[in-house]
Amino acid sequence: MNQSSEQIKSEIVEGLSNIGQFWGFPRGMGASFAVLYLSPGPLSLDELVARTNLTKGAVSTNVRSLARLGLVHGVSRLGDRKDYYQAETDFYKAIRSILKERKNHEFDHAVSSVTQALSKLEADGRPADPEQAFLVERLRALQSFFDALDSLTAAVTRLESLGLNTVQSVLKILK
Amino acid sequence: MNQSSEQIKSEIVEGLSNIGQFWGFPRGMGASFAVLYLSPGPLSLDELVARTNLTKGAVSTNVRSLARLGLVHGVSRLGDRKDYYQAETDFYKAIRSILKERKNHEFDHAVSSVTQALSKLEADGRPADPEQAFLVERLRALQSFFDALDSLTAAVTRLESLGLNTVQSVLKILK
DNA sequence: ATGTATGTATAGTATGTACTAAACGAATTA
DNA sequence: TAATTCGTTTAGTACATACTATACATACAT
Known part of the structure; x- marks a missing residue:
């Protein structure tokens, strides 16, 4: 993945964070969703931590809120203790x-x-x-x-x- | 105006404040609007101050925000320097x-x-x-x-x- | 012009909240 | 059992912001 794609991604992440904040959601929640939305596959909590620059605790609560809202879904892989998450792509x-x-x-x-x-x-x-x-x-x-x-x-x-x-x-x- | 009506009014004021806050507006803004909405005639800034228990500065800024949003309208009375405000009653x-x-x-x-x-x-x-x-x-x-x-x-x-x-x-x- | 009434702008305060850091718990493996 | 990995919880912090208190500006009055 080249550099300009990474740049573009972070712009989108920032943009969605702002929109989320504007509608009353925490910035980190928007960021977590955006990262998941722009990721081809499910991500683990640690991967989210790495890509959002938030701490594990913050991502944990944010991602659970997102799941409660139905904006992300948890997926579990057999033989893997980690929780993975993916974004709901149907916005409606x-x-x-x-x-x-x-x-x-x-x-x-x-x-x-x-x-x-x-x-x-x-x-x-x-x-x-x-x-x-x-x-x-x-x-x-x-x-x-x-x-x-x-x-x-x-x-x-x-x-x-x-x-x-x-x-x-x-x-x-x-x- | 009897006591129970006053009670009812403050309940509504509180309720609308909460809704407003929930959608990202300051509590005082919701309160100001609610007071105006439940008032038969336009109110002056001082009257709003009295009924919202906010200071003049707060009510001033809140009411101007409301006006900018089109939720209240200022009315001026001839021979009266005071600004009066009334609520927009068409919610749509x-x-x-x-x-x-x-x-x-x-x-x-x-x-x-x-x-x-x-x-x-x-x-x-x-x-x-x-x-x-x-x-x-x-x-x-x-x-x-x-x-x-x-x-x-x-x-x-x-x-x-x-x-x-x-x-x-x-x-x-x-x- | 001086004083008074009215609305606005500014500085400081308080409150809520989203985050960090770190302890904890639970489950797996050695 | 001890050690490790993973997620959650909690205490504290930083920050945004809505409010108070007060000073200010402007218009009118006497």
Whole structure:
């Protein structure tokens, strides 16, 4: 592998790290994924350590996070104690699993707090207080927005194949 | 405004702050937006300070960031030096402007670095090196993924109305 | 012009977090 | 059992950043 290829690789690694960081993932996680993605075969933890310039501990946690997100998969070789990892190459699949993983945190909590607030406010019939009526109105709008987002992500994660076809037909709708 | 309404409001404020933080925005930014969103009329900076328990400087910068993103709008009242702010209530519009704002950063940089890398690699005809051929293949896949994302966000931001209708027709495609 | 009200910019602080270094555990081999 | 290899865990560190406190700038008022 000549030098310019190595240069190119590190540029890509850096770029993906930045994107990852931008979307709230640790830099090292992006770097680990990028290295795996640009590698023809699975890599061991030590190989990742060598190519990312991170310590073993860092790579270990990063790679496990990636696996939890479905962005990398562990492969085991018979007669070899080492764990090997390879990148998921289907980005749409990866996006789906990230969505699935991310949805169940702050978002759901906020959704339920809005729902609870609404049912509490609507419990005492028609509110005489106009400001309270306003609050109900805003909360309803918030709720329907959350609902839309929810069914959107649900639909996406439910799809078994989110390939170019689906993406392109969506694009057609969006003119 | 009775006590339970105030309680409800602060819960929502906290919830939206958390969501905001989760997506990479400062907590105070989420809080400022939430306070504005739950207020019937525009609020001055000092009113925001009072209701967010932040300092004037923090609210000032947060609110300006929100305005830059299109999530709040400043309104000026004649004969009043104060600046007033109100929340954008069309969330889809807000998402569009966030997308538009966010796109032009790390993402575009990574895209162009991939493009440059590819043209550099493809410059010298068919590569004899099989590993280099593999690299080209992976970079091409990356590029087409970026392209899809790019046209998707472009389509979304180009839409003047991203209402329930559009969302629902998209949902229909996604079965 | 002097003082007051309002928003912004700057310096310092605090907090969260991703990383390093090193100890630990578990599994394999000698 | 001891030694080695591999992955994980933990304590500490470095760094980014969002905030506070305060000084500053500008516009209006008296």
